Amino acid sequence: MTLLDANLVVDRGAFRLDLPLHAAPGETVALLGPNGAGKTTALRALAGLEALGGGHVRLDGRDLDRPADRTWVPAERRRIGVVFQDYLLFPHLSALDNVAFGPRRRGARRADARAAAAAWLGRVGLEELAHRRPGRLSGGQAQRVALARALAVEPTLLLLDEPLAALDARTRLDTRAELHRHLAEHAGAAVLVTHDPIDALMLADRLIVVEDGRAVQTGDAEAITARPRTDYVARLVxxxxxxxxxxxxxxxxxxxxxxxxxxxxxxxxxxxxxxxxxxxxxxxxxxxxxxxxxxxxxxxxxxxxxxxxxxxxxxxxxxxxxxxxxxxxxxxxxxxxxxxxxxxxxxxxxx
Amino acid sequence: MRAAPRRRRRVPAALLVPAIAGLAFLVLPLIGLLVRAPWSTMPQRLAEPEVLQALWLSLRTATAATAVCLVFGVPIAWLLARVDFPGRGLVRALVTVPLVLPPVVGGVALLLVFGRGGLIGSWMEDTFGIGLPFTTAGVVVAMAFVAMPFLVVSVEGALRGADERYEEAAATLGAGRWTAFTRVTLPLIAPGVAAGAVLSWARALGEFGATITFAGNFPGRTQTMPIAVYLALETDLEAAIVLSLILLAVSVVVLAGLRDRWTAAP
Incomplete structure (x- = not known):
């Protein structure tokens, strides 16, 4: 069964992204590629922050973006959670209110939203920091708040843009293990963007290697590491x-x-x-x-x-x-x- | 010879002398005001009903004008900063026109539009039976006209400096553009909005030309502090000095309020 069925086509001057992408419920797909390969553009197109020039995004049987039919669902009406590379936690809100922001916008009452947010912060092990502002959180803590915030809207599709890139090596190791656990528990699909092969290999069920806007190799970690098909992948492994x-x-x-x-x-x-x-x-x-x-x-x-x-x-x-x-x-x-x-x-x- | 640990570089006289002269030029008039002030009779003078009346009118109208600027200026700033529409450069230029336009000309222009025979004025007169010229509301309109650019420029700058991706993050969490604006963007740019509001308020408080042209000079209704200062100058110099000192004091208080924002080195 396919939860996410997308063919992402975005034209931007000389650069063209043309990337078919599928994901089953519970599956984590990693887009792995060098900087400038179009991974983040792909993620933004899925989230509805950028419109497709062609192709389509279909999630859970519903078209979200299909330029041919003039179908367009704006970001705020897609059930898609995003963990941004630098988290983008709202600096004027506490960790709790950051996480409660999504449930509130989806119609939850203030008290219910805060209770749900507290539960999510508990799941990422940060209940005692609920009232801290993002400026007073460490990188690893901010990453976990960002994950809780994205998951709190109970997204059908979870998108993660270089979720570990901003962390130091030690924090990265712990956070990666924890992220793996949350991704395994997540019932929906997840798409992860990274240029770090270790993140991709450890977190994803399936890898899509993206170079210059196209998928150059697809498969699980074993297939890709054993039989690289481009210099980039060969260098990575x-x-x-x-x-x-x-x-x-x-x-x-x-x-x-x-x-x-x-x-x-x-x-x-x-x-x-x-x-x-x-x-x-x-x-x-x-x-x-x-x-x-x-x-x-x-x-x-x-x-x-x-x-x-x-x-x-x-x-x-x-x-x-x-x-x-x-x-x-x-x-x-x-x-x-x-x-x-x-x-x-x-x-x-x-x- | 051992070099001094922190050698001070010589300041060229060609820069130092005009700088000091310029500073004196800026500061001396204020000192003159303080020196010539009738300190002994100050309490009685301050308690005079005309003074209090003008001061109270000025504070009220300047605050109301600032509110008008906020209500209309923040949306203008948002449009200019966030929406890519044709003719945006032209709109930005138009918004800043009152900044360079002589206020008297602004007053004349307001009269032509809101005056009895004016484009909107005659319609307002016929429909609602109200006229703006030579009323307290007219003072607010004249002040808002000259003060609006300060707010728009300040808030647009803050919006451009604020990371637009916070709005994208809000969108992925289910916030429409209006909600993202009120819940995320506005709190983030609050310092810029506050600075713009203070600037507008100060500009409105000092407004003279557009006010006297459009709203005239009726004590208690349209005679604001600057107008009272100007009129007092012809009859009672000491009264003019007292009124000026009050405005100076208000300006100093405003500047002190913005101390961290503007008087700190960038």
């Missing part, structure tokens, strides 16, 4: 990704290089391998590795406990090495090394 044409065990890459993979495939293909699968040598290695090439080190950075080495040359790639082997190789920018990847480490899948 930390894989080296190449596009080419497979013929049996050989993938002919764009640019003339070849990679040998263990699994055979025919036709247009992606080839991907992890930086940890790349071994570096000072001299050309003996033995079997089929995928061996001469590369130039263009950069070395810390990456967790290891060092990530950027390789330039016929095949641009990232390689992870231990500090010990980096010292042994004497790695530094400009250095020439031999790189090798075992065929079994290379994943090949249809493009």
């Amino acid at each position: 930390g894989l080296n990704l190449y596009r080419g044409r497979a013929a049996g065990h050989t993938v002919h890459l764009e640019g003339g290089r070849e990679l040998t993979a263990a699994d055979p495939l025919d036709g247009d293909a992606f080839a991907a391998f992890a930086p940890t699968a790349v071994a570096l040598y000072r001299d050309r290695p003996d033995g079997s590795p089929r995928n061996t090439w001469h590369a130039t080190v263009s950069g070395v950075h810390r990456h967790g406990d290891n060092l990530r080495v950027q390789l330039d040359g016929p095949l641009r790639a990232a390689a992870d090495v231990t500090p010990a082997s980096a010292a042994h190789l004497g790695l530094g920018p400009g250095q020439r090394v031999w790189a090798a990847v075992k065929a079994t480490e290379i994943r090949v899948y249809p493009a």
Whole structure:
């Protein structure tokens, strides 16, 4: 069953958003993409803060925006709750009155609205801060008030715009876990916008990778991390990704290089391998590795406990090495090394 | 040689001398007013019925004019700041015309519209049997005419400075534009509205030209403080000084009320 059925088309000069989007009750969909990809525009179109140029937004069997029919339901009459990136809590109202604002507008009596707001603040664990103004809340607390405020209108669709972006690392971890719990309890659908793959992977049931206004890849976390289809996704999940044409065990890459993979495939293909699968040598290695090439080190950075080495040359790639082997190789920018990847480490899948 | 920890940079004389002269020019007249004031007879003078009458009329009409400015000016400011309509620039220019128009001209223009033979005046006379010119209501109209731009400019500035996305947040919570305006926007821009109201009130209190042209000079009905000052100047200099001092005192009180807003360095 589909609760949200949308095809978001917004034209803005040179930029065009064209994004089909569906969500089932209880499902959380993440729009993941770089800045400027059109994620926030998509969210604003769903919320009714921006009109579509084409396509449609249909929620729970009712058209909210369909330019072809001149159907338009303004934001205040959509059952959609929004958690804004910087929360936009009303600075002149207490946390309680911020949360009570929605129920009040939907016709609840003052006392009932405040009781409902107090209950929501209780659910996010902030009942004792109910009378604080937003200016005196920490970032994590403000985020939870914003979530309570959006949920208090009992929305059919909950929208979250970079809900964790404004938080420091420590608060982010706790808040993410808590947000996950609330999203799981939410009966309606939820659409989450983020440029942080961890937020997307942890919070969403399904991911839509948006680049330049279009969906470039859709799937659950596993599918997307295992088989990235664009450089952006590959970078996010930390894989080296190449596009080419497979013929049996050989993938002919764009640019003339070849990679040998263990699994055979025919036709247009992606080839991907992890930086940890790349071994570096000072001299050309003996033995079997089929995928061996001469590369130039263009950069070395810390990456967790290891060092990530950027390789330039016929095949641009990232390689992870231990500090010990980096010292042994004497790695530094400009250095020439031999790189090798075992065929079994290379994943090949249809493009 | 060791450099001074906070070296003061020399102020060029070409800037310092005119600055001091300008300050003297602004402050000396006020000092003159204080020096020439008839302090010994001040209590009796202040208690004179004409003085109290003019003061009471001025306070009442200036306050009423401010209320008129708020009722009409805030919606104008909202339209200018929030609605993108054709000719917005022209409307903004028209709203600020009274700011640069000589008040006497404003008074003449008001007479032509609201006067007995005027466009609206004759209709009002025929329909309701009321006329504005040379009445206390006319004083309020003249004051509101000259004071309105101060309010509109001030409130529009506050609206432009206020984050419009709060209104969007209110909309997603079910608030229509009117509710969002009254419940969210207005509280957020309250300081700007208050500043605009004080400016308008001060402008209305000092109004002379449009008032005397449109409403005339009838003690107790249209003779406001500035008009009383001007007339007293011809007959009784001391009375004029006393009246002026009262207006000066009111201005100082208003300025003190706005101290944090305007006299603090930006």
